[in-house]
Amino acid sequence: MMNFVLSNIHILLPIIVxxxxxxxxSLRDLFKNETYKFGNRIFWICVILFIQIIGPIVYLIFGRDDS
Structure with a gap:
């Protein structure tokens, strides 16, 4: 496993960053705003933290209320 990580670090590091x-x-925007299109703050925290890479993108596209 460690050999896999070390041999592919040039691919993994940019994804992690x-x-x-x-x-x-996403979390900064979440705590700055009080209203959301769907769900509440707890829901969006869970989506952002537990659905990696896709969760923050989903929040930024569908969760923010721009009004």
């Missing part, structure tokens, strides 16, 4: 950036941006 992108995921961390998406999570930070």
């Amino acid at each position: 992108i995921n961390i950036i998406l999570v930070i941006v």
Whole structure:
């Protein structure tokens, strides 16, 4: 397993960095806003943290209320 990770670190590292950036941006926006199109704050925290890479993108597209 460790050999796989070390041999593919050039692919894994950018994915990990992108995921961390998406999570930070999404959580920052989530705590800044009080209203959401669907669900509540607890729901979106779970989506963002537990559905990696896709969860933050789903929040940024469908969860934010731009009004």
